[in-house]
Amino acid sequence: MTPEEFREAGHALIDWIADYRQQIPQQPVRAQVSPGEVRQSFPGQAPTEAGNFAALLRQLESRVVPGITQVQHPMHFGWFPSNASLASVLGDIASSGLGTLGISWESCPALTEVEEVVCDWMRQLTGLSEAWQGTIHDTASTACVTAMILARERASDFSKNHQGLQAVPRPLVVYSTSQAHSSIAKAVQLAGFGQDNLSYIEEDAYTRAMLPEALAAAIESDIANGRVPAGIVCSVGATGTTAMDPVADIAAIAARHNIWLHVDAAMAGSAMLLPECRHLWQGVEAADSIAWNPHKWMGTILDTALFYVRDTTHLERVMSTNPAYLQSTADGQVTQYRDWGIPLGRRFRALKLWFHLHLDGIDSIRARLRRDLDNARWLAEQAAAAPDWQVLAPVALQTVCLRHVPRDSRGGELSGGALDKHTLAWVNEINQSGQAFLSPSILDGRWMVRVSIGVESTTRAHVEALWQLLRTSAERAAGRR
Amino acid sequence: MTPEEFREAGHALIDWIADYRQQIPQQPVRAQVSPGEVRQSFPGQAPTEAGNFAALLRQLESRVVPGITQVQHPMHFGWFPSNASLASVLGDIASSGLGTLGISWESCPALTEVEEVVCDWMRQLTGLSEAWQGTIHDTASTACVTAMILARERASDFSKNHQGLQAVPRPLVVYSTSQAHSSIAKAVQLAGFGQDNLSYIEEDAYTRAMLPEALAAAIESDIANGRVPAGIVCSVGATGTTAMDPVADIAAIAARHNIWLHVDAAMAGSAMLLPECRHLWQGVEAADSIAWNPHKWMGTILDTALFYVRDTTHLERVMSTNPAYLQSTADGQVTQYRDWGIPLGRRFRALKLWFHLHLDGIDSIRARLRRDLDNARWLAEQAAAAPDWQVLAPVALQTVCLRHVPRDSRGGELSGGALDKHTLAWVNEINQSGQAFLSPSILDGRWMVRVSIGVESTTRAHVEALWQLLRTSAERAAGRR
Numbered sequence: 019m020t021p022e023e024f025r026e027a028g029h030a031l032i033d034w035i036a037d038y039r040q041q042i043p044q045q046p047v048r049a050q051v052s053p054g055e056v057r058q059s060f061p062g063q064a065p066t067e068a069g070n071f072a073a074l075l076r077q078l079e080s081r082v083v084p085g086i087t088q089v090q091h092p093m094h095f096g097w098f099p100s101n102a103s104l105a106s107v108l109g110d111i112a113s114s115g116l117g118t119l120g121i122s123w124e125s126c127p128a129l130t131e132v133e134e135v136v137c138d139w140m141r142q143l144t145g146l147s148e149a150w151q152g153t154i155h156d157t158a159s160t161a162c163v164t165a166m167i168l169a170r171e172r173a174s175d176f177s178k179n180h181q182g183l184q185a186v187p188r189p190l191v192v193y194s195t196s197q198a199h200s201s202i203a204k205a206v207q208l209a210g211f212g213q214d215n216l217s218y219i220e221e222d223a224y225t226r227a228m229l230p231e232a233l234a235a236a237i238e239s240d241i242a243n244g245r246v247p248a249g250i251v252c253s254v255g256a257t258g259t260t261a262m263d264p265v266a267d268i269a270a271i272a273a274r275h276n277i278w279l280h281v282d283a284a285m286a287g288s289a290m291l292l293p294e295c296r297h298l299w300q301g302v303e304a305a306d307s308i309a310w311n312p313h314k315w316m317g318t319i320l321d322t323a324l325f326y327v328r329d330t331t332h333l334e335r336v337m338s339t340n341p342a343y344l345q346s347t348a349d350g351q352v353t354q355y356r357d358w359g360i361p362l363g364r365r366f367r368a369l370k371l372w373f374h375l376h377l378d379g380i381d382s383i384r385a386r387l388r389r390d391l392d393n394a395r396w397l398a399e400q401a402a403a404a405p406d407w408q409v410l411a412p413v414a415l416q417t418v419c420l421r422h423v424p425r426d427s428r429g430g431e432l433s434g435g436a437l438d439k440h441t442l443a444w445v446n447e448i449n450q451s452g453q454a455f456l457s458p459s460i461l462d463g464r465w466m467v468r469v470s471i472g473v474e475s476t477t478r479a480h481v482e483a484l485w486q487l488l489r490t491s492a493e494r495a496a497g498r499r
Numbered sequence: 500m501t502p503e504e505f506r507e508a509g510h511a512l513i514d515w516i517a518d519y520r521q522q523i524p525q526q527p528v529r530a531q532v533s534p535g536e537v538r539q540s541f542p543g544q545a546p547t548e549a550g551n552f553a554a555l556l557r558q559l560e561s562r563v564v565p566g567i568t569q570v571q572h573p574m575h576f577g578w579f580p581s582n583a584s585l586a587s588v589l590g591d592i593a594s595s596g597l598g599t600l601g602i603s604w605e606s607c608p609a610l611t612e613v614e615e616v617v618c619d620w621m622r623q624l625t626g627l628s629e630a631w632q633g634t635i636h637d638t639a640s641t642a643c644v645t646a647m648i649l650a651r652e653r654a655s656d657f658s659k660n661h662q663g664l665q666a667v668p669r670p671l672v673v674y675s676t677s678q679a680h681s682s683i684a685k686a687v688q689l690a691g692f693g694q695d696n697l698s699y700i701e702e703d704a705y706t707r708a709m710l711p712e713a714l715a716a717a718i719e720s721d722i723a724n725g726r727v728p729a730g731i732v733c734s735v736g737a738t739g740t741t742a743m744d745p746v747a748d749i750a751a752i753a754a755r756h757n758i759w760l761h762v763d764a765a766m767a768g769s770a771m772l773l774p775e776c777r778h779l780w781q782g783v784e785a786a787d788s789i790a791w792n793p794h795k796w797m798g799t800i801l802d803t804a805l806f807y808v809r810d811t812t813h814l815e816r817v818m819s820t821n822p823a824y825l826q827s828t829a830d831g832q833v834t835q836y837r838d839w840g841i842p843l844g845r846r847f848r849a850l851k852l853w854f855h856l857h858l859d860g861i862d863s864i865r866a867r868l869r870r871d872l873d874n875a876r877w878l879a880e881q882a883a884a885a886p887d888w889q890v891l892a893p894v895a896l897q898t899v900c901l902r903h904v905p906r907d908s909r910g911g912e913l914s915g916g917a918l919d920k921h922t923l924a925w926v927n928e929i930n931q932s933g934q935a936f937l938s939p940s941i942l943d944g945r946w947m948v949r950v951s952i953g954v955e956s957t958t959r960a961h962v963e964a965l966w967q968l969l970r971t972s973a974e975r976a977a978g979r980r
Binding site for chain 1: 505509514529535538543547550578585588597598599605606619641651658659666670681684693818842
């Protein structure tokens with residue numbers, strides 16, 4: 019394809035995208051397709067001859083769009099927000115258009131240095147000190163695997179350079195809580211520690227935050243039993259209920275035993291753009307690594323996961339390779355991001371953050387986050403005041419965890435399996451309707467519903483409409499029992 | 500930013516990209532900036548107020564473009580090709596514009612199912628049997644880490660679910676050669692095996708291919724010494740000289756000992772689109788995993804790395820997590836790609852491959868690859884016939900490894916450190932000039948120059964111009980000695 023052909027097709031595509039974004043509110047939130055339906059709409063073999071762009075756009079429309087769950091929809095309240103702000107989309111388009119290659123500083127100096135610039139801007143915007151240096155990973159999952167490997171290598175005196183983890187004489191242990199994101203257990207497993215060496219520390223029964231005294235006791239006990247505490251993953255805004263582990267207390271314990279402390283703030287990092295929220299990760303300066311995703315609530319399109327460390331020497335010692343074909347005269351004077359993560363090649367992801375910050379401005383981003391915090395508080399107040407509704411966890415940010423607990427025929431509160439059945443009945447009805455989308459999840463062994471507020475286009479009116487829908491659906495489900 | 504603002508800015512950006520791509524041949528190939536120059540052109544803090552798009556485009560032009568090494572330039576012969584075909588760029592733009600979220604089938608059924616479709620198309624186009632199922636990773640490096648973890652878990656009976664690698668009684672060993680890409684050693688280290696348990700097998704002195712009899716002997720010896728062979732990484736088109744390890748012979752040995760065999764065809768996978776090249780990985784059907792990068796020679800923009808496995812049950816058992824908040828009614832009927840790799844969240848990368856195949860057509864992609872093979876053969880013939888030039892390795896694909904070895908003052912061939920100095924002198928002169936770019940690399944302890952042909956826009960005329968430039972520069976450097 020020539021640049022002139024690209025120009026013509028590109029204009030058509032931009033119009034298509036603008037139209038598409040405009041009509042999202044008219045789409046069902048959750049895709050209405052059945053398993054296999056999209057796949058079966060495609061031919062079994064690749065096209066051989068070149069086809070035209072108009073035909074491709076029509077196929078995109080007819081085959082792909084019905085298979086999209088609309089996470090940019092103002093009535094999307096599932097999982098966590100996954101905003102793809104149009105300002106950051108433009109940065110992503112610029113990145114694709116430039117067609118750069120990030121495998122070393124030399125392969126694209128601008129790719130490396132703009133990443134340094136925006137990671138430093140984001141450091142300042144979240145109130146972190148100059149002690150931190152950042153890079154962009156694809157996801158917080160990958161950042162966590164990296165952190166677990168950093169922890170492993172610190173505790174094993176760089177076993178990777180010798181006989182590996184398999185020759186480490188005493189078991190290395192990682193600590194977290196049951197609230198931590200599933201990627202934490204996965205990271206611990208992938209890094210080779212083994213699931214049995216992931217120690218889940220007791221949480222506060224209501225806030226679900228890690229109890230520091232329980233952590234200290236577990237560590238003491240492990241040491242007494244010949245095990246080596248290697249890592250702690252502290253969740254700031256855990257997925258289930260946005261539980262906030264107490265970073266300062268945990269960091270003090272980590273420091274006492276020289277344990278790598280990774281702060282997983284995948285969701286809540288966006289809140290740290292707001293000075294009034296920073297108490298939620300108080301003590302973070304004493305951590306060893308931090309990961310958070312601008313591609314969630316802040317809205318810099320996926321994949322934009324920030325990973326900060328203080329000890330970049332350790333990072334590079336663990337992650338570096340230096341083959342002859344990648345050496346250059348700039349070595350030693352520049353950052354080689356290939357030595358800061360797993361992949362060698364990288365896209366020019368920094369442009370997404372730059373465009374987003376430049377075109378929207380941090381002030382407007384902050385205003386939007388405050389709007390969402392406000393909307394979450396409003397919804398929690400409504401639910402707390404309404405008969406039969408329970409708010410199950412503190413609303414630290416923008417997620418409200420709810421159950422509708424109607425009375426059963428004998429006047430007692432519905433409970434056990436019957437309550438589960440009721441919860442899933444009304445939430446699935448809403449999700450299937452396409453009017454809104456919410457994530458059912460399990461808390462204390464029972465299903466509940468997470469209302470995660472924060473889509474860029476979600477206003478108070480949408481949250482009000484949701485609250486109306488929740489009540490109608492739950493009460494209708496209760497009436498059918 | 501509203502869709503209408505996006506529409507206006509998007510049109511301007513498309514024009515900018517089309518113009519940019521058109522004038523690449525007039526740019527220096529290697530960026531001419533010094534370390535820190537791009538970074539210093541940016542303000543120290545993020546912008547607070549929203550800025551306009553025209554100003555941002557001007558900054559992109561003035562600050563970023565000078566810091567780009569032009570890997571889409573027809574005179575770029577460095578590393579390996581990293582083509583970002585404009586057809587695939589359009590697919591990437593569509594992906595960004597849609598703003599989808601891939602964390603489960605339910606979060607975007609189309610994202611999962613189009614990935615299944617295109618991975619299957621690519622399987623057929625490279626002549627692989629239906630036994631293989633694929634997914635798209637960011638890079639072959641990440642695919643290799645995944646493969647090494649799969650190898651570790653097979654050899655350790657799922658140690659990750661118990662006490663981890665640290666409790667495995669006998670050392671697990673991985674086999675490869677010194678020609679393997681740096682990401683192989685990194686993957687072995689990250690997966691916890693330890694560098695000492697990566698066994699480099701002897702290579703053929705000319706082809707640099709792994710010697711199967713040496714591999715068999717190493718394995719026997721390790722078993723006799725109480726070590727457990729766990730994985731083999733077989734390079735099909737290794738980075739230095741595109742060396743081709745003999746897959747069939749290696750696979751037979753792997754099968755005999757139940758060792759996980761990973762085929763790293765990061766570069767050479769593109770060649771497998773050509774039936775006449777498939778003898779180069781003959782025996783691949785008996786491997787356990789294969790990785791290759793359409794984002795190299797084939798030209799589907801980075802990041803597009805295909806990863807195929809035969810035993811998806813093993814893959815999912817190693818990589819899966821199933822938290823409550825990601826469960827849905829579709830579970831069991833659909834593919835959950837989060838269980839096929841490290842990250843949870845993924846972009847809609849399949850669109851890049853779909854757009855590329857649809858808009859360019861596989862026939863034209865194949866014709867381009869054949870053009871490049873032809874150009875490489877032509878260059879190798881010129882060098883072989885020219886006085887003082889040496890072709891150092893078989894030209895299996897599109898990479899030609901060269902040295903210019905002039906006579907010294909006593910009529911003997913230049914050698915040792917003096918030859919290194921000469922090689923680096925002429926190649927650095929070319930690279931600094933911006934007229935062309937080549938990767939110096941080390942072979943048998945001495946610097947050489949890799950001419951890697953395969954940029955989408957590189958025609959025979961460009962290769963002829965390069966050959967002229969090589970001779971002029973090398974002879975001038977020799978004359979200055």
